[in-house]
Amino acid sequence: MPPALCALCKTERALIKRPKNHQKLCKGCFIQIFEDEVHHTIISSNLFFPGEKVAVGASGGKDSTVLASVLKTLNERHHYGVDLVLLSIDEGIKGYRDDSLETVKRNAVQYDMPLKIVGYDELYGWTMDQVVETIGKKGNCTYCGVFRRQALDRGAKILGIKHVVTGHNADDVAETVLMNLLRGDLPRLSRSTSIVTGSDASEVKRSKPLKYSYEKEIVLYAHHKKLDYFSTECIYSPEAFRGSARSLIKNLEKVRPSAILDVVRSGEDMARLVPGATQDSCRCDGKPASHQAAADDDNIGGCGSANGRTNGGEMAAMEKRLRENEAAEAGELETEITVTKIEVQRHDRPNQTNGQPKTPGTNLPVRLKQKLGTCEKCGYMSSQKLCQACMLLEGLNKNRPEITL
Template sequence: MAPALCAICKVSRALIIRPKNHQKLCKACFIAVFEAEIHHTITSTSLFSPGDRIAIGASGGKDSTVLASVLKTLNERYNYGLDLVLLSIDEGIKGYRDDSLETVKRNAVQYDMPLKIVGYAELYGWTMDQVVETIGKKGNCTYCGVFRRQALDRGAKMLGIKHVVTGHNADDVAETILMNLLRGDLPRLARSTSIVTGDETSEVRRSKPLKYAYEKEIVLYAHHKKLDYFSTECIYSPEAFRGSARSLIKNLERVRPSAILDVVRSGEDMARLVPEEVTGVSHCKSQKTSLSSADGEDQGAGGCGTNGRNSGGEMAEMEKKLQQDEEAAGREIDISALSNNANGQRHDRIETKPEPRKAAKKDVGRKLVRQTLGTCRRCGYMSSQEICKACMLLEGLNKNRPNMQIEVDGEEESSSLRKGMGEMALAAG
């Protein structure tokens, strides 16, 4: 059997089957299509303006490494006029972050970009190793997530930069949507679906240029471009709730490759139903790109059973479910189709009386409070609360800090001194 040709150029041999839609492409066309889709996402959502200084949240992993490489390429190709800087956060996880930071340092040389590293110990007086030692592995990702978001913004502020880009991909966004949906947190779901967090008036705004890029395609891009990246998972992440959402997303992708973007699209649709007074996000500004145009391909391609990726058991279960749905449909009664007589009474024997809503009185006059961005009275960091989440978490940690000696830069210092360092760092803002 003759080898398949690339679906785009029709000349070169196809080497890659796109996970997004199972399109067969050669290496050169895949790289070109991938970069073109990222360019379309950037231009259609007006993420950048000429002359912007952009901090790339660099962890050394595949996502941030690909983001740095693509932004450098597109910035030179399309003359964005951006000043790109790498910004890394050192959480203080031995055997993981210290190794990945070495990759970031190499990337800074390879891409000819300045590098700024900000550490948890510097900002908060705690490393993640110490946090986990104090609270255990359950719930530690909450601490790391809150600290990391604030550390990125603070690092950008140190550099005088007002825009940070992160390597969140379509898989990450779909996982976040599921997590917030399962928690019933629609306001946060609405904010998480936005490609941009904050606006021109914000001290620091964050954006996700890889929002519609599949994780598998990011790996393929990094492989074929021979990028230098760190591939080890965080040693504390298996305990996170996100891991359960990730497993569910991967299982859905096996049955239907377009499921990831379908979940993202559903999240965006739900976000439009959440009032702006609750989210503080303008839907028309944050959701400019439609998925049908962002991915550049037909979303229906690569559905169930494509290329024999599904097992017979999965298909048998789906056949059985469809048959049960058809049988159930035959037993349904269409209430709207029942006719009424002249007196407004139904001719059938079914009599239904609409029950009054018990919660109707509570809904009347209910005011939705819009979140107002201010500053934390302790650390001066931007927050919608009087005291930001990071300070609340630090307060609990400092109360439970054991009286132990901590080694820093080869010297030991007491926990009380370290606590004072953390408070001074927070006060400095």
């Protein structure tokens, strides 16, 4: 039997079977379509603007290394006009982070990008080695996660940058969606599935250009591009809840290759139904990029469109149509009454006005929004007097052994 030909170019021998849709591609077409899908995500979501200075969160791992490489390539090819900088966080983990930072330093030379390294020790006075020595391995990821998020923002502020891109991929987002569903935490879906996080009140915007890219394809891209990356897992990473979600996602992927993007799209749809939540996702309505249009009907585009699947937003659209239909039917038989002002009952007052009890159902619950301010101790943005990092540091400092001279 002759070797299979590439499904796109029809001339070169197929060497790669895409994990996303089992499409057989040659090396050149796979690299091209991977880059085109990331470009499609960037353009359809309006992630960048000309002249913007963007920090790439670089850990030395496969995701951030591929992200830096792809962004450099696309920036030059499509003339984004973006100034890219590598920003790394040194958690202070000997035998892990110190080795991965050496990879980041090589990447900075290879990609000709400036590099800024910010350490936990200089920001918080603690390294993760010291934290684990104090509290043990259980729960240490909570400390590291809070410190790292704040460290990225602080590092960006030092560089005068207001946009940080991270290497979160489709597998990461799907795992987070499942974790929030299993916890019953639907309000968090909006933040976890959004391709852009942050608001006008936030100092730093975060975005995920690799949101619709499979982890396996990121590894394939790094392999065939011969990228230099660090592959060792964190030595303090415990068997957390995310590990269970990851195993479930991988099992689903074996049965249905599109399962990862299906979960991501379902999470986006459900996030749109959460009252008061805003969803920022790929705005292409599932339309594939140029290379995907040339592929067969089973192809999955950069944003997760596929044959036999819808393009996202169907649940919200269906509810809207139902409301419109109900309003139209009611309009034939009833007179519409428009309420221009609603008096909201305060919880500290009795349910009455001028001594007369109010009719049940006239009071609507109020969803109070948190007011974003700054931490009294470090000045970092926080809705409380102290930010999460400072609260954790208070507990650590209480347990810090005193040094006697």
